[in-house]
Amino acid sequence: MSSRNDGGVRRRQCICMVLMMATLLMCNICGAGAFSATARVGLECSRGSACSGSEAVELRYAEYEAMGSSAAAHEHEPVIVLHGLLGSKRNFATLCSGLSKQLQKRRKIVTVDLRNHGDNHHDWREEMSYTDMACDVLSFMDRQSFQKAVLVGHSMGGKVAKSLALMQPHRVAGLVVLDIAPVRYTAQHDESWNAVSSIIQAISQVQLTPGKTKRDVDSDLRHAVSDPALRAFVLTNLEQIRSDNSLRWKININAILAQLDTIAGFDIHHNDVTSADSAKNDQLPKYEGDTFIIHGGASRFVRHAHMATIADYFPNHMLTTIRGAGHWVHAEAPDDTLVLLKQYLDR
Template sequence: MGLTYFFKIRILAAQLLEQQHTPVLFLHGLLGSKRNFATLGKTLGIQLDKPRRVLGVDLRNHGDTLPWSESMSYPQMAKDVINFLDSQNIRKVVLVGHSMGGKIAQALALLHPEYVEGLVVIDIAPVRYSSKEDPHWRAVADIMHAINDTETTTMENKIITKRDIDLSLRQKIPDPALRAFVLTNFDSKNNQWKIPISTIVDELEQIAGFDLVLPSATNAGESSSSSYEGDVFIINGGQSRFVRHAYMDQIASFFPNHMLTTIRGAGHWVHAEAPDDTVALIKRYLDR
Protein backbone atom coordinates (compact mmCIF):
# COMPACT_ATOMS: atom_id res chain seq x y z
CA MET A 1 0.00 0.00 0.00
CA GLY A 2 1.74 3.18 -1.12
CA LEU A 3 2.26 6.09 1.21
CA THR A 4 0.91 8.47 -1.40
CA TYR A 5 -2.50 7.24 -0.32
CA PHE A 6 -1.81 7.28 3.41
CA PHE A 7 -0.86 10.92 3.83
CA LYS A 8 -1.26 14.25 2.17
CA ILE A 9 1.47 16.56 3.36
CA ARG A 10 0.67 20.05 4.53
CA ILE A 11 3.60 22.34 5.25
CA LEU A 12 2.26 24.36 8.15
CA ALA A 13 5.25 26.69 8.23
CA ALA A 14 8.56 26.82 6.40
CA GLN A 15 10.91 29.64 7.22
CA LEU A 16 12.85 31.15 4.33
CA LEU A 17 16.09 30.76 6.23
CA GLU A 18 18.35 27.83 5.53
CA GLN A 19 16.86 24.69 7.05
CA GLN A 20 19.48 23.83 9.63
CA HIS A 21 17.35 22.21 12.29
CA THR A 22 15.34 19.02 12.51
CA PRO A 23 11.76 19.31 11.18
CA VAL A 24 8.69 19.01 13.39
CA LEU A 25 5.85 16.62 12.55
CA PHE A 26 2.42 16.94 14.17
CA LEU A 27 0.31 13.79 14.68
CA HIS A 28 -3.37 14.40 15.42
CA GLY A 29 -5.71 12.46 17.70
CA LEU A 30 -8.73 10.22 17.21
CA LEU A 31 -11.29 11.73 14.79
CA GLY A 32 -8.85 14.53 14.03
CA SER A 33 -6.85 15.51 10.96
CA LYS A 34 -3.79 17.51 9.99
CA ARG A 35 -6.00 20.60 9.94
CA ASN A 36 -6.29 20.48 13.75
CA PHE A 37 -2.74 21.79 14.01
CA ALA A 38 -2.76 24.17 11.02
CA THR A 39 -3.02 27.43 12.96
CA LEU A 40 -0.91 26.28 15.89
CA GLY A 41 1.75 24.90 13.56
CA LYS A 42 1.98 28.12 11.57
CA THR A 43 2.21 30.16 14.76
CA LEU A 44 4.92 27.88 16.13
CA GLY A 45 6.91 28.03 12.90
CA ILE A 46 6.89 31.83 12.96
CA GLN A 47 7.88 32.09 16.62
CA LEU A 48 10.71 29.54 16.67
CA ASP A 49 14.20 30.97 17.14
CA LYS A 50 15.67 27.93 15.39
CA PRO A 51 14.23 27.69 11.85
CA ARG A 52 12.44 24.40 11.18
CA ARG A 53 9.95 22.96 8.77
CA VAL A 54 6.68 22.28 10.57
CA LEU A 55 4.59 19.54 8.98
CA GLY A 56 1.26 17.81 9.52
CA VAL A 57 -0.14 14.55 8.17
CA ASP A 58 -3.42 12.68 8.14
CA LEU A 59 -3.08 9.39 9.98
CA ARG A 60 -4.51 6.03 9.00
CA ASN A 61 -8.31 6.09 8.44
CA HIS A 62 -8.43 9.84 9.14
CA GLY A 63 -8.63 13.06 7.14
CA ASP A 64 -7.89 12.60 3.45
CA THR A 65 -6.22 9.22 3.91
CA LEU A 66 -7.07 6.64 1.23
CA PRO A 67 -7.44 3.73 0.91
CA TRP A 68 -8.87 2.85 4.33
CA SER A 69 -7.34 0.06 6.39
CA GLU A 70 -8.96 -2.63 8.53
CA SER A 71 -6.30 -2.58 11.26
CA MET A 72 -5.09 0.30 13.43
CA SER A 73 -2.33 -1.13 15.62
CA TYR A 74 0.29 1.27 16.90
CA PRO A 75 3.22 -0.55 15.25
CA GLN A 76 1.38 -0.31 11.92
CA MET A 77 0.57 3.36 12.34
CA ALA A 78 4.14 4.10 13.45
CA LYS A 79 5.35 2.37 10.29
CA ASP A 80 3.01 4.59 8.25
CA VAL A 81 4.82 7.60 9.68
CA ILE A 82 8.21 6.03 8.94
CA ASN A 83 7.11 5.52 5.33
CA PHE A 84 6.08 9.16 5.17
CA LEU A 85 9.42 10.33 6.57
CA ASP A 86 11.30 8.15 4.09
CA SER A 87 9.23 9.51 1.21
CA GLN A 88 10.25 13.04 2.22
CA ASN A 89 13.91 12.09 2.80
CA ILE A 90 13.57 13.04 6.46
CA ARG A 91 16.10 11.10 8.54
CA LYS A 92 15.42 12.75 11.89
CA VAL A 93 12.27 14.38 13.22
CA VAL A 94 10.78 15.93 16.32
CA LEU A 95 7.34 14.40 16.84
CA VAL A 96 4.46 16.27 18.46
CA GLY A 97 1.49 13.98 19.03
CA HIS A 98 -1.89 14.47 20.70
CA SER A 99 -3.92 11.59 22.16
CA MET A 100 -3.86 8.73 19.62
CA GLY A 101 -1.19 10.65 17.71
CA GLY A 102 0.80 10.88 20.94
CA LYS A 103 0.68 7.11 21.31
CA ILE A 104 1.83 6.70 17.71
CA ALA A 105 4.70 9.10 18.42
CA GLN A 106 5.66 7.16 21.55
CA ALA A 107 5.48 3.85 19.68
CA LEU A 108 7.69 5.22 16.91
CA ALA A 109 10.27 6.48 19.42
CA LEU A 110 10.41 3.06 21.10
CA LEU A 111 10.39 0.95 17.93
CA HIS A 112 12.46 3.22 15.65
CA PRO A 113 14.46 5.57 17.91
CA GLU A 114 16.94 6.30 15.13
CA TYR A 115 14.30 8.55 13.50
CA VAL A 116 13.37 10.54 16.59
CA GLU A 117 15.39 13.51 17.80
CA GLY A 118 12.72 14.72 20.19
CA LEU A 119 9.23 13.93 21.39
CA VAL A 120 6.37 16.10 22.64
CA VAL A 121 3.35 14.16 23.90
CA ILE A 122 0.08 15.98 24.51
CA ASP A 123 -2.25 14.50 27.14
CA ILE A 124 -1.77 10.77 26.71
CA ALA A 125 0.22 8.03 28.45
CA PRO A 126 1.79 4.82 27.06
CA VAL A 127 -0.75 2.62 28.86
CA ARG A 128 -3.88 0.61 28.17
CA TYR A 129 -7.00 2.59 29.02
CA SER A 130 -10.10 0.82 30.29
CA SER A 131 -13.69 1.98 30.02
CA LYS A 132 -14.27 0.49 33.48
CA GLU A 133 -11.39 2.33 35.19
CA ASP A 134 -10.93 5.44 33.04
CA PRO A 135 -14.04 7.65 32.78
CA HIS A 136 -12.41 9.88 30.17
CA TRP A 137 -11.69 6.91 27.90
CA ARG A 138 -15.22 5.60 28.52
CA ALA A 139 -16.52 8.96 27.29
CA VAL A 140 -14.42 8.61 24.13
CA ALA A 141 -15.71 5.07 23.54
CA ASP A 142 -19.30 6.21 24.15
CA ILE A 143 -18.87 8.98 21.56
CA MET A 144 -17.55 6.51 18.98
CA HIS A 145 -20.42 4.10 19.59
CA ALA A 146 -22.93 6.96 19.38
CA ILE A 147 -21.50 7.96 15.99
CA ASN A 148 -21.58 4.35 14.83
CA ASP A 149 -25.21 4.00 15.96
CA THR A 150 -26.03 7.19 14.08
CA GLU A 151 -24.37 5.82 10.96
CA THR A 152 -26.56 2.71 11.20
CA THR A 153 -29.67 4.84 11.72
CA THR A 154 -28.66 7.00 8.79
CA MET A 155 -28.49 3.99 6.49
CA GLU A 156 -31.79 2.57 7.75
CA ASN A 157 -33.83 5.78 7.79
CA LYS A 158 -31.99 7.66 5.04
CA ILE A 159 -30.96 10.52 7.31
CA ILE A 160 -28.29 12.07 5.17
CA THR A 161 -27.75 15.73 5.99
CA LYS A 162 -25.21 17.14 8.42
CA ARG A 163 -28.04 18.79 10.36
CA ASP A 164 -29.81 15.44 10.74
CA ILE A 165 -26.60 13.85 12.02
CA ASP A 166 -26.12 16.72 14.46
CA LEU A 167 -29.68 16.37 15.77
CA SER A 168 -29.36 12.61 16.18
CA LEU A 169 -26.12 13.01 18.17
CA ARG A 170 -27.41 15.68 20.57
CA GLN A 171 -28.72 13.29 23.20
CA LYS A 172 -25.47 11.34 23.53
CA ILE A 173 -23.09 14.23 22.77
CA PRO A 174 -24.71 17.31 24.38
CA ASP A 175 -21.59 19.50 24.03
CA PRO A 176 -22.07 21.47 20.77
CA ALA A 177 -18.32 22.11 20.39
CA LEU A 178 -17.59 18.39 20.62
CA ARG A 179 -20.35 17.62 18.10
CA ALA A 180 -18.89 20.22 15.77
CA PHE A 181 -15.49 18.54 16.06
CA VAL A 182 -17.02 15.13 15.31
CA LEU A 183 -18.88 16.57 12.32
CA THR A 184 -15.66 17.81 10.71
CA ASN A 185 -15.52 14.18 9.58
CA PHE A 186 -18.83 14.44 7.71
CA ASP A 187 -18.81 15.36 4.02
CA SER A 188 -21.75 17.75 3.59
CA LYS A 189 -21.36 17.83 -0.17
CA ASN A 190 -21.81 14.09 -0.57
CA ASN A 191 -23.72 13.54 2.69
CA GLN A 192 -21.48 10.79 4.00
CA TRP A 193 -18.74 10.21 6.54
CA LYS A 194 -15.19 10.85 5.32
CA ILE A 195 -13.75 8.16 7.58
CA PRO A 196 -14.59 4.46 8.22
CA ILE A 197 -16.55 4.84 11.46
CA SER A 198 -17.37 1.15 11.93
CA THR A 199 -13.74 0.12 11.40
CA ILE A 200 -12.51 2.64 13.96
CA VAL A 201 -15.10 1.36 16.46
CA ASP A 202 -13.93 -2.20 15.82
CA GLU A 203 -10.34 -1.07 16.51
CA LEU A 204 -11.09 0.82 19.75
CA GLU A 205 -9.42 -1.89 21.85
CA GLN A 206 -6.23 -1.48 19.81
CA ILE A 207 -6.42 2.30 20.16
CA ALA A 208 -7.07 2.08 23.91
CA GLY A 209 -4.03 -0.15 24.37
CA PHE A 210 -0.32 0.22 23.83
CA ASP A 211 0.71 -3.22 22.63
CA LEU A 212 4.23 -3.24 21.23
CA VAL A 213 6.87 -5.88 20.60
CA LEU A 214 9.96 -3.85 21.38
CA PRO A 215 13.37 -4.58 19.85
CA SER A 216 14.75 -6.34 22.92
CA ALA A 217 11.76 -8.63 23.39
CA THR A 218 12.83 -12.25 23.24
CA ASN A 219 9.57 -13.98 22.41
CA ALA A 220 6.94 -13.17 19.81
CA GLY A 221 4.22 -11.05 21.35
CA GLU A 222 6.27 -10.21 24.43
CA SER A 223 6.65 -6.61 25.49
CA SER A 224 9.95 -5.58 27.03
CA SER A 225 11.28 -2.82 29.25
CA SER A 226 13.09 -1.16 26.35
CA SER A 227 13.13 2.60 26.60
CA TYR A 228 13.70 5.69 24.52
CA GLU A 229 16.62 7.62 25.98
CA GLY A 230 15.95 10.96 24.28
CA ASP A 231 14.28 13.97 25.87
CA VAL A 232 10.50 13.66 26.12
CA PHE A 233 8.21 16.55 27.00
CA ILE A 234 4.71 15.68 28.19
CA ILE A 235 2.02 18.37 28.25
CA ASN A 236 -1.23 17.48 29.97
CA GLY A 237 -4.45 19.27 30.76
CA GLY A 238 -5.19 19.96 34.39
CA GLN A 239 -8.84 18.97 33.91
CA SER A 240 -7.98 15.78 32.03
CA ARG A 241 -7.41 12.32 33.52
CA PHE A 242 -5.47 10.78 30.65
CA VAL A 243 -2.11 11.36 32.38
CA ARG A 244 -2.55 10.25 35.98
CA HIS A 245 -0.14 9.72 38.87
CA ALA A 246 -0.79 5.98 38.58
CA TYR A 247 0.79 6.00 35.11
CA MET A 248 4.03 7.74 36.04
CA ASP A 249 6.03 4.55 36.68
CA GLN A 250 5.11 3.25 33.23
CA ILE A 251 6.00 6.58 31.66
CA ALA A 252 9.37 6.60 33.45
CA SER A 253 10.05 3.02 32.37
CA PHE A 254 9.60 3.82 28.69
CA PHE A 255 10.89 7.41 28.82
CA PRO A 256 13.41 7.91 31.64
CA ASN A 257 14.32 11.41 30.43
CA HIS A 258 10.84 12.89 30.52
CA MET A 259 9.51 16.16 31.86
CA LEU A 260 5.83 16.79 32.53
CA THR A 261 4.04 20.14 32.54
CA THR A 262 0.37 20.71 33.33
CA ILE A 263 -1.71 23.50 31.80
CA ARG A 264 -4.25 24.31 34.48
CA GLY A 265 -7.83 24.63 33.38
CA ALA A 266 -7.30 22.78 30.11
CA GLY A 267 -8.97 19.48 29.30
CA HIS A 268 -7.92 16.71 26.93
CA TRP A 269 -7.87 18.99 23.86
CA VAL A 270 -5.10 21.07 25.42
CA HIS A 271 -3.89 22.64 22.17
CA ALA A 272 -7.41 23.80 21.26
CA GLU A 273 -8.31 25.09 24.73
CA ALA A 274 -4.96 26.74 25.51
CA PRO A 275 -3.21 27.30 22.16
CA ASP A 276 -0.94 30.14 23.31
CA ASP A 277 0.34 28.18 26.30
CA THR A 278 0.81 25.09 24.13
CA VAL A 279 2.82 27.00 21.52
CA ALA A 280 4.96 28.62 24.22
CA LEU A 281 5.76 25.26 25.82
CA ILE A 282 6.60 23.52 22.54
CA LYS A 283 8.73 26.51 21.49
CA ARG A 284 10.67 26.34 24.75
CA TYR A 285 11.33 22.64 24.19
CA LEU A 286 12.42 23.11 20.56
CA ASP A 287 14.58 26.18 21.18
CA ARG A 288 16.34 24.80 24.26
Protein backbone atom coordinates (compact mmCIF):
# COMPACT_ATOMS: atom_id res chain seq x y z
CA MET A 1 0.00 0.00 0.00
CA SER A 2 2.77 2.44 0.94
CA SER A 3 4.70 1.81 -2.29
CA ARG A 4 1.65 2.72 -4.37
CA ASN A 5 1.14 5.88 -2.32
CA ASP A 6 4.83 6.80 -2.70
CA GLY A 7 4.62 6.22 -6.43
CA GLY A 8 1.59 8.49 -6.66
CA VAL A 9 3.37 11.22 -4.75
CA ARG A 10 6.45 10.94 -7.01
CA ARG A 11 4.31 11.09 -10.14
CA ARG A 12 2.54 14.20 -8.80
CA GLN A 13 5.86 15.83 -7.97
CA CYS A 14 7.15 15.10 -11.48
CA ILE A 15 4.03 16.66 -13.00
CA CYS A 16 4.48 19.73 -10.80
CA MET A 17 8.12 20.04 -11.90
CA VAL A 18 7.14 19.84 -15.58
CA LEU A 19 4.47 22.51 -15.09
CA MET A 20 6.84 24.79 -13.24
CA MET A 21 9.60 24.36 -15.85
CA ALA A 22 7.14 25.10 -18.64
CA THR A 23 5.98 28.23 -16.84
CA LEU A 24 9.57 29.35 -16.28
CA LEU A 25 10.16 28.96 -20.02
CA MET A 26 7.11 31.14 -20.67
CA CYS A 27 8.53 33.63 -18.19
CA ASN A 28 11.72 33.89 -20.26
CA ILE A 29 9.67 34.42 -23.41
CA CYS A 30 6.99 36.75 -22.11
CA GLY A 31 8.81 38.64 -19.37
CA ALA A 32 8.43 38.97 -15.60
CA GLY A 33 4.65 39.05 -15.66
CA ALA A 34 4.50 35.30 -16.08
CA PHE A 35 6.53 34.66 -12.94
CA SER A 36 3.55 35.07 -10.64
CA ALA A 37 1.94 32.14 -12.47
CA THR A 38 4.97 30.02 -11.51
CA ALA A 39 4.39 30.82 -7.85
CA ARG A 40 0.74 29.85 -8.14
CA VAL A 41 1.53 26.54 -9.83
CA GLY A 42 4.07 25.66 -7.16
CA LEU A 43 1.66 26.60 -4.36
CA GLU A 44 -1.20 24.55 -5.83
CA CYS A 45 1.08 21.51 -6.19
CA SER A 46 2.23 21.73 -2.58
CA ARG A 47 -1.35 22.18 -1.39
CA GLY A 48 -2.54 19.14 -3.30
CA SER A 49 0.30 16.98 -2.06
CA ALA A 50 -0.69 17.55 1.59
CA CYS A 51 -3.32 14.81 1.29
CA SER A 52 -1.42 12.51 -1.08
CA GLY A 53 0.41 10.44 1.50
CA SER A 54 -2.47 9.72 3.87
CA GLU A 55 -5.59 7.61 3.64
CA ALA A 56 -8.64 9.59 4.67
CA VAL A 57 -11.31 8.49 7.12
CA GLU A 58 -14.65 7.89 5.42
CA LEU A 59 -16.70 10.33 7.47
CA ARG A 60 -20.28 9.57 8.48
CA TYR A 61 -22.76 12.32 7.65
CA ALA A 62 -26.37 13.50 7.62
CA GLU A 63 -28.17 15.55 4.95
CA TYR A 64 -30.73 18.33 5.28
CA GLU A 65 -32.77 19.54 2.35
CA ALA A 66 -36.13 21.30 2.26
CA MET A 67 -38.94 19.21 0.77
CA GLY A 68 -39.42 19.79 -2.95
CA SER A 69 -36.13 21.68 -3.29
CA SER A 70 -33.81 18.90 -4.53
CA ALA A 71 -33.45 20.38 -8.03
CA ALA A 72 -33.05 23.96 -6.82
CA ALA A 73 -30.54 22.88 -4.16
CA HIS A 74 -28.03 21.93 -6.85
CA GLU A 75 -27.99 25.49 -8.25
CA HIS A 76 -25.89 26.69 -5.30
CA GLU A 77 -22.85 25.27 -3.55
CA PRO A 78 -23.63 22.83 -0.72
CA VAL A 79 -22.89 23.62 2.92
CA ILE A 80 -20.74 21.32 5.05
CA VAL A 81 -21.04 21.81 8.82
CA LEU A 82 -18.17 20.70 11.06
CA HIS A 83 -18.65 20.23 14.81
CA GLY A 84 -16.22 20.97 17.63
CA LEU A 85 -14.27 18.82 20.06
CA LEU A 86 -16.49 16.19 21.76
CA GLY A 87 -19.29 17.12 19.36
CA SER A 88 -20.98 15.28 16.52
CA LYS A 89 -23.10 15.89 13.44
CA ARG A 90 -26.21 15.65 15.63
CA ASN A 91 -25.30 18.89 17.44
CA PHE A 92 -26.44 20.86 14.39
CA ALA A 93 -29.54 18.84 13.46
CA THR A 94 -32.12 21.43 14.58
CA LEU A 95 -30.14 24.38 13.22
CA CYS A 96 -29.55 22.78 9.82
CA SER A 97 -33.13 21.58 9.51
CA GLY A 98 -34.41 25.10 10.12
CA LEU A 99 -31.79 26.66 7.87
CA SER A 100 -32.62 24.36 4.96
CA LYS A 101 -36.25 25.49 5.08
CA GLN A 102 -35.53 29.22 5.38
CA LEU A 103 -32.81 29.75 2.78
CA GLN A 104 -33.88 31.65 -0.32
CA LYS A 105 -30.93 30.17 -2.19
CA ARG A 106 -31.72 26.51 -1.73
CA ARG A 107 -28.71 24.39 -0.89
CA LYS A 108 -27.93 20.88 0.25
CA ILE A 109 -26.70 21.06 3.85
CA VAL A 110 -24.52 18.26 5.20
CA THR A 111 -23.22 17.69 8.72
CA VAL A 112 -20.31 15.29 9.21
CA ASP A 113 -18.70 13.49 12.13
CA LEU A 114 -15.01 14.41 12.25
CA ARG A 115 -12.46 11.67 12.87
CA ASN A 116 -12.54 9.96 16.29
CA HIS A 117 -16.03 11.40 16.89
CA GLY A 118 -19.65 10.44 16.39
CA ASP A 119 -20.33 7.40 14.23
CA ASN A 120 -16.77 7.07 12.93
CA HIS A 121 -15.79 4.35 15.41
CA HIS A 122 -15.37 2.03 12.39
CA ASP A 123 -12.05 3.79 11.66
CA TRP A 124 -10.45 5.35 14.71
CA ARG A 125 -7.09 7.03 14.12
CA GLU A 126 -4.17 8.03 16.30
CA GLU A 127 -3.44 11.25 14.38
CA MET A 128 -5.60 14.38 14.72
CA SER A 129 -3.67 17.12 12.95
CA TYR A 130 -5.80 19.74 11.22
CA THR A 131 -4.14 18.82 7.94
CA ASP A 132 -5.30 15.20 8.36
CA MET A 133 -8.81 16.22 9.36
CA ALA A 134 -9.02 18.70 6.47
CA CYS A 135 -7.99 15.90 4.11
CA ASP A 136 -10.83 13.77 5.52
CA VAL A 137 -13.30 16.51 4.60
CA LEU A 138 -11.72 16.98 1.17
CA SER A 139 -12.05 13.23 0.53
CA PHE A 140 -15.70 13.44 1.62
CA MET A 141 -16.27 16.25 -0.89
CA ASP A 142 -14.74 14.13 -3.63
CA ARG A 143 -16.96 11.15 -2.80
CA GLN A 144 -20.01 13.42 -2.84
CA SER A 145 -18.88 15.06 -6.11
CA PHE A 146 -18.79 18.49 -4.46
CA GLN A 147 -16.50 20.63 -6.60
CA LYS A 148 -16.92 23.45 -4.09
CA ALA A 149 -18.66 23.85 -0.76
CA VAL A 150 -19.33 26.49 1.87
CA LEU A 151 -17.72 25.37 5.12
CA VAL A 152 -19.24 26.14 8.51
CA GLY A 153 -17.15 25.07 11.48
CA HIS A 154 -17.41 25.43 15.23
CA SER A 155 -14.34 25.41 17.49
CA MET A 156 -12.14 22.45 16.41
CA GLY A 157 -14.33 22.14 13.32
CA GLY A 158 -13.67 25.81 12.61
CA LYS A 159 -9.94 25.14 12.59
CA VAL A 160 -10.49 22.18 10.25
CA ALA A 161 -12.48 24.44 7.92
CA LYS A 162 -9.78 27.12 8.03
CA SER A 163 -7.04 24.61 7.33
CA LEU A 164 -8.92 23.25 4.32
CA ALA A 165 -9.61 26.77 3.01
CA LEU A 166 -5.88 27.60 3.21
CA MET A 167 -4.82 24.28 1.65
CA GLN A 168 -7.39 24.17 -1.17
CA PRO A 169 -8.96 27.64 -1.53
CA HIS A 170 -10.41 26.81 -4.94
CA ARG A 171 -12.59 24.12 -3.30
CA VAL A 172 -14.08 26.48 -0.67
CA ALA A 173 -16.93 28.73 -1.84
CA GLY A 174 -17.26 30.47 1.53
CA LEU A 175 -16.17 30.13 5.14
CA VAL A 176 -18.11 30.62 8.37
CA VAL A 177 -16.26 30.10 11.65
CA LEU A 178 -17.99 29.87 15.01
CA ASP A 179 -15.90 31.20 17.90
CA ILE A 180 -12.34 30.06 17.23
CA ALA A 181 -9.14 31.74 16.02
CA PRO A 182 -6.33 30.24 13.88
CA VAL A 183 -3.88 30.30 16.80
CA ARG A 184 -2.33 27.97 19.34
CA TYR A 185 -4.08 27.92 22.72
CA THR A 186 -2.27 26.89 25.90
CA ALA A 187 -3.57 25.84 29.29
CA GLN A 188 -1.11 28.25 30.89
CA HIS A 189 -2.29 31.38 29.09
CA ASP A 190 -5.85 30.52 28.04
CA GLU A 191 -8.31 29.80 30.82
CA SER A 192 -10.89 28.51 28.35
CA TRP A 193 -8.49 25.96 26.87
CA ASN A 194 -7.39 24.94 30.37
CA ALA A 195 -11.04 24.09 31.10
CA VAL A 196 -11.23 22.00 27.90
CA SER A 197 -8.05 20.13 28.88
CA SER A 198 -9.47 19.41 32.33
CA ILE A 199 -12.64 17.95 30.80
CA ILE A 200 -10.66 15.65 28.50
CA GLN A 201 -8.49 14.51 31.40
CA ALA A 202 -11.58 13.81 33.51
CA ILE A 203 -13.24 11.77 30.74
CA SER A 204 -10.08 9.69 30.25
CA GLN A 205 -10.07 8.76 33.94
CA VAL A 206 -13.65 7.49 34.04
CA GLN A 207 -13.76 3.73 34.52
CA LEU A 208 -16.59 2.16 32.51
CA THR A 209 -16.89 -0.93 34.69
CA PRO A 210 -19.66 -3.50 34.12
CA GLY A 211 -22.99 -2.39 35.56
CA LYS A 212 -22.10 1.29 35.53
CA THR A 213 -24.87 3.68 34.42
CA LYS A 214 -24.87 7.10 32.79
CA ARG A 215 -25.94 8.53 36.12
CA ASP A 216 -22.82 7.03 37.69
CA VAL A 217 -20.62 8.60 35.01
CA ASP A 218 -22.36 11.92 35.51
CA SER A 219 -21.47 11.68 39.19
CA ASP A 220 -17.84 10.83 38.33
CA LEU A 221 -17.55 13.96 36.18
CA ARG A 222 -19.32 16.34 38.56
CA HIS A 223 -16.15 17.60 40.24
CA ALA A 224 -14.24 18.36 37.00
CA VAL A 225 -17.31 19.52 35.04
CA SER A 226 -19.50 21.49 37.43
CA ASP A 227 -21.88 22.87 34.78
CA PRO A 228 -24.81 20.40 34.41
CA ALA A 229 -25.45 21.46 30.80
CA LEU A 230 -21.82 20.87 29.88
CA ARG A 231 -21.84 17.47 31.58
CA ALA A 232 -24.97 16.57 29.63
CA PHE A 233 -23.15 17.55 26.43
CA VAL A 234 -20.19 15.33 27.36
CA LEU A 235 -22.51 12.43 28.11
CA THR A 236 -23.95 12.55 24.59
CA ASN A 237 -20.70 10.75 23.68
CA LEU A 238 -21.60 7.81 25.91
CA GLU A 239 -23.64 4.95 24.51
CA GLN A 240 -25.06 1.77 25.95
CA ILE A 241 -24.31 -1.59 24.38
CA ARG A 242 -27.56 -3.53 24.47
CA SER A 243 -25.99 -6.96 24.15
CA ASP A 244 -24.32 -6.81 27.58
CA ASN A 245 -25.80 -3.57 28.99
CA SER A 246 -22.33 -2.00 29.20
CA LEU A 247 -21.25 1.54 28.38
CA ARG A 248 -18.66 2.77 25.89
CA TRP A 249 -17.43 6.12 24.62
CA LYS A 250 -18.33 6.97 21.03
CA ILE A 251 -15.23 9.16 20.92
CA ASN A 252 -11.66 7.86 20.73
CA ILE A 253 -10.79 9.42 24.05
CA ASN A 254 -7.27 7.93 24.19
CA ALA A 255 -6.32 9.44 20.83
CA ILE A 256 -7.94 12.78 21.71
CA LEU A 257 -6.00 12.90 24.98
CA ALA A 258 -2.73 12.02 23.24
CA GLN A 259 -3.35 14.60 20.49
CA LEU A 260 -4.62 17.38 22.74
CA ASP A 261 -1.54 19.53 22.16
CA THR A 262 -2.01 19.16 18.39
CA ILE A 263 -5.69 20.10 18.68
CA ALA A 264 -4.72 23.16 20.73
CA GLY A 265 -2.51 24.35 17.88
CA PHE A 266 -3.19 25.18 14.25
CA ASP A 267 -1.26 23.38 11.56
CA ILE A 268 -1.21 23.78 7.79
CA HIS A 269 0.51 21.05 5.76
CA HIS A 270 1.43 19.45 9.14
CA ASN A 271 3.37 22.59 10.16
CA ASP A 272 2.21 24.23 13.38
CA VAL A 273 1.88 28.01 13.13
CA THR A 274 1.77 30.73 15.77
CA SER A 275 0.98 34.43 15.95
CA ALA A 276 4.73 35.10 15.94
CA ASP A 277 5.08 33.16 12.68
CA SER A 278 2.31 35.27 11.19
CA ALA A 279 4.07 38.49 12.13
CA LYS A 280 7.39 37.37 10.60
CA ASN A 281 6.23 35.52 7.49
CA ASP A 282 4.49 37.36 4.67
CA GLN A 283 4.44 34.15 2.60
CA LEU A 284 1.78 32.43 4.71
CA PRO A 285 -1.09 30.98 2.67
CA LYS A 286 -4.24 33.07 2.43
CA TYR A 287 -7.88 32.37 1.78
CA GLU A 288 -9.27 35.42 0.03
CA GLY A 289 -12.89 34.30 -0.09
CA ASP A 290 -15.58 35.77 2.11
CA THR A 291 -14.93 34.71 5.69
CA PHE A 292 -17.55 35.29 8.38
CA ILE A 293 -16.55 34.87 12.03
CA ILE A 294 -19.32 34.59 14.62
CA HIS A 295 -17.99 35.25 18.11
CA GLY A 296 -19.70 34.56 21.40
CA GLY A 297 -19.53 37.76 23.45
CA ALA A 298 -18.97 35.85 26.70
CA SER A 299 -16.28 33.63 25.19
CA ARG A 300 -12.50 34.16 25.29
CA PHE A 301 -11.64 32.00 22.29
CA VAL A 302 -11.54 35.00 19.92
CA ARG A 303 -9.74 38.03 21.34
CA HIS A 304 -8.42 41.35 20.09
CA ALA A 305 -4.89 39.91 20.19
CA HIS A 306 -5.93 37.34 17.55
CA MET A 307 -7.23 39.81 14.98
CA ALA A 308 -3.89 40.45 13.23
CA THR A 309 -3.37 36.72 12.71
CA ILE A 310 -6.93 36.31 11.43
CA ALA A 311 -6.35 39.14 8.96
CA ASP A 312 -3.08 37.58 7.75
CA TYR A 313 -4.80 34.34 6.76
CA PHE A 314 -8.25 35.67 5.89
CA PRO A 315 -7.97 39.23 4.53
CA ASN A 316 -11.65 39.36 3.49
CA HIS A 317 -13.10 38.55 6.89
CA MET A 318 -15.93 40.07 8.88
CA LEU A 319 -16.52 39.44 12.57
CA THR A 320 -19.77 39.78 14.44
CA THR A 321 -20.44 39.19 18.13
CA ILE A 322 -23.53 37.63 19.67
CA ARG A 323 -23.77 39.33 23.04
CA GLY A 324 -24.21 37.11 26.04
CA ALA A 325 -23.43 33.90 24.14
CA GLY A 326 -20.52 31.71 25.18
CA HIS A 327 -18.32 29.41 23.14
CA TRP A 328 -21.22 27.20 22.03
CA VAL A 329 -22.90 30.07 20.20
CA HIS A 330 -25.10 27.81 18.05
CA ALA A 331 -26.51 26.11 21.15
CA GLU A 332 -26.77 29.18 23.39
CA ALA A 333 -28.13 31.55 20.72
CA PRO A 334 -29.62 29.29 18.02
CA ASP A 335 -32.02 31.87 16.58
CA ASP A 336 -29.33 34.53 16.25
CA THR A 337 -26.92 32.02 14.72
CA LEU A 338 -29.54 30.87 12.20
CA VAL A 339 -30.31 34.44 11.15
CA LEU A 340 -26.60 35.21 10.64
CA LEU A 341 -25.99 32.04 8.65
CA LYS A 342 -29.03 32.74 6.48
CA GLN A 343 -27.82 36.28 5.77
CA TYR A 344 -24.38 34.99 4.78
CA LEU A 345 -25.64 32.16 2.56
CA ASP A 346 -28.31 34.28 0.86
CA ARG A 347 -26.02 37.27 0.25
